[in-house]
Amino acid sequence: MFRFENQEFLYALFLLPVMLVFFWFSGRKRKKALKRMGEMEVIQGLMPELSFTRPIIKNAFLILAFIFLVFAMANPQIGSKLETVKRKGVEIMIAIDVSNSMLAEDIKPNRLERARRAISQLVKKLHNDKIGLVVFAGDAYIQLPITTDYAAARMFLQSVNTKIVPVQGTAIGKAIELSMGSFTSDQTKNKALIIITDGENHEDDAITMASKAAEEGIIVHTIGMGLPQGGPIPVYNQYGQKDYRKDNAGNIVVTKLNENMLQQVAAAGSGLYVRANNAETGLDMLYDKINEMDKEEFESKVFADYEDRFQPLVLLAIVCLLIEFIILPRKNKILNKINLFKYRI
Secondary structure (H helix, E strand, O other), X not given: OEEEOOHHHHHHHHHHHHHHHXXXXXXXHHHHHHHOOOOHHHHHHHOOOOOOHHHHHHHHHHHHHHHHHHHHHHOEEEEEEEEEEEEEEOEEEEEEEOOHHHHOOOOOOOHHHHHHHHHHHHHHHOOOOEEEEEEEOOOEEEEEEEEOOHHHXXXXXXXXXXXXXXXXXXXXXXXXXXXXXXXXXXXXXXXEEEEEEOOOOOOOOHHHHHHHHHHOOXXXXXXXXXXXXXXXXXXXXXXXXXXXXXXXXXXXXXXXXXXXXXXXXXXXXXXXXXXXXXXXXXXXXXXXXXHOOOOEEEEEEEEEEEEEOOHHHHHHHHHHHHHXXXXXXXXXXXXXHOOOOOOOO
């Protein structure tokens, strides 16, 4: 198991473009200053030790040293001891709608992106609970089996988009059915399913499936992504130009939140319905409700000890700084006299 102990230091890598621009601007300014003195051929004859490549090489080693130091401060670690521990928690499956209607921008930046961000924030709050992820449109697929590996959950969440399911539509019933089979089979309680969708169900009987889930001890909650007035579905051409989806008559298609249907699904699943808006998604509210459920004890394997691996990075940074210090910004007088070729390059 690999991780960075201090991930916040990695944000310093955003300074790299600034450093590159600064070094490029400094080199360009130096060349302009020399050109004002006369022709470059004449200047090079008067200043045989002048070098344009050595400053570039020195800057390259400075950048490498900076990169190594940033990663060293983030402190990469490798798990060295795997232990089996007992935890108490609940199992949470999240079924997220990835149909094209989830690209509507009535909730900013759009319904799907807002849902992804909310799930990511939820994962950060988890400690002893298990989480799984199902994506659905015209069909449903398991994106992440039930697990306590929150890092994997965040990683898989990044790949969720409207192209991940080849069949368009909104099959909420299939998502419920697939989620029901994804929970741990030897547990009969402490299971919750959160369905995040705009509710435009055209494929199956979601209400009946929610009732079956409730009979098996699975609480079904729903979050309505979208506003009652709805919004158009953006589409982009090959040049990145934005347009909106139209029907056969050429009218812009407006996708609206089917709040009534989602309320019925939540009621059939003995759960709650929450409508998302531009202020909040309601996922935190549902998690607080789920957190009140009785916790089930289960075993999981976790890394108890981690070994630091920042030392080689610090050494590499020091080596780069030493090389940068040794390399002079001008040509070496002694080495310059050694001419292995007839013409200098």
